[in-house]
Amino acid sequence: MMTPAPLFERAALIGLGLIAGSMAHAMREGGLVRRIAGHARSAETRDTAREIGLVDEVFATAAEAVRGADLVVLAVPVGAMAAVAAEIAPHLAPGAIVTDVGSVKQSVIDAVAPHIPPGVHFVPGHPLAGTEHSGPRSGFSTLFRNRWWLLTPLPDSDGAAVERLAALARGMGANVEMMEPAHHDLVLAVTSHAPHLIAYTMVGVADHLRQVTQSEVIRYSAAGFRDFTRIAASDPTMWRDVFLHNKEATLDILGRFAEELFVLQRAIRMGDGQQLHDYFTRTRAIRRGIIEAGQDTAAPDFGRSAGPAA
């Protein structure tokens, strides 16, 4: 085994949740970064991070954590990005690369870019990976394997900085793709934000029915409902911020969804079996596409494992 030189001397992870924690594990495993500093707002999270040795040094403030770092990763909820960027700006090392892992890109760019001093490279990013768990203990090194890491460089982003960050993502097992920020936000509204809101809604409906008890819903959830509950268990703060910061695209998709739902409701009411059958046949083909693209397995009932092979 060849051990390549680290891509970065010192990484600072701002936020120590699922994504930052998984990055810490993956960066260490791959020898990608020489030293990892970290900061979390909550003292409890910082204590846990110290206890499990998640990073090399834990700092009480973001400003301290970024000192001397050539890589800074903003891994906080989207709504907290602006405040963090303002706090760290005066302490960023010249030539440092700043990136983020937010699920929305345009609003993060609007929040962060104005604070970035000249000579520091801001390259926004978004790893499409996650689980329903959160917190400093939830990370694992294989989270990014065979998943996409989207980078949305700005028109004036430094090409070498973008490439170095892409190499880091690839080193953690991800596939890297470049995208326009606005297009990113629309693609994610379809593939992630609207599905999450719909899952939250479905779980919420089940929660307040009178005739069907919650224990019955839980007991018989394997009949389909269960598939919604995993994503409806995702971190509430993170998702509140996603919806508030990708408002237009999400509302657009939800509007289309409501229209489509009404068409199918009407087909049920009218007893139009042919329309239902045609619709369900089309959606089946999309599932096959996902399996062929290696983003899920054909094993019945998912059969997914925590770390899908690359």
Add this chain to the structure above:
Amino acid sequence: MMTPAPLFERAALIGLGLIAGSMAHAMREGGLVRRIAGHARSAETRDTAREIGLVDEVFATAAEAVRGADLVVLAVPVGAMAAVAAEIAPHLAPGAIVTDVGSVKQSVIDAVAPHIPPGVHFVPGHPLAGTEHSGPRSGFSTLFRNRWWLLTPLPDSDGAAVERLAALARGMGANVEMMEPAHHDLVLAVTSHAPHLIAYTMVGVADHLRQVTQSEVIRYSAAGFRDFTRIAASDPTMWRDVFLHNKEATLDILGRFAEELFVLQRAIRMGDGQQLHDYFTRTRAIRRGIIEAGQDTAAPDFGRSAGPAA
């Protein structure tokens, strides 16, 4: 290992898809039935069943298959139950138990019960188990393990027949529960039918967007959308029939769902972060309930396997 006497001498499986096939495997593995006959409407399915030895004998008609059977399982789409019941009625052996595995109970009872001759016991049932695959090759013996098998006996159902059927379901690894047919249909509308329609709708929406290509939807599906596609890949004929035969309960839940969705859409539009956060915190608790009830695992990204341990 003690080998108990079989519960039935001769089972007839009408329909040879995922559920019947899994029953054949599970009944054999458990030594629950001495001999298994089968029938499928499609010649291709019958040929496959013969080729893989799914059952002991394959018949071209349902009438032939049920001759001499003390257990008859109707495992066809809900919309086909009436015709099958009419066909087999004159050929049912005295004392036979007839059950079904349909996802809707009241309409199956309405369709089947009038055809059942005196001296034959009809005990409707519904195993809450399945995968997105269908056809004679899709079955496996552990499908029912740790899953619920709901029985909805009629007021005049024979107690001994109900108990014998319950023993069979338990022998295949399922947990058995009795339920009123109408309550069953409402519970399933919440836990299964509405979620399936919503998943079909979400996948359908993604399918006809212009600005986001289908290849992008597939590529980036792991961000949440993927969780919808599994259940939206389920058998189109089966599901068409479910919606048409559990129309009222499904439309009721879908109506509630649309209301709830609009409330959340409005919260996004108004920027009401507190309402979103409260909602998402509530739904997270339901997920925990499902894990505690053993109907899913807490392993990140599902971590499910085809045959969950009992």
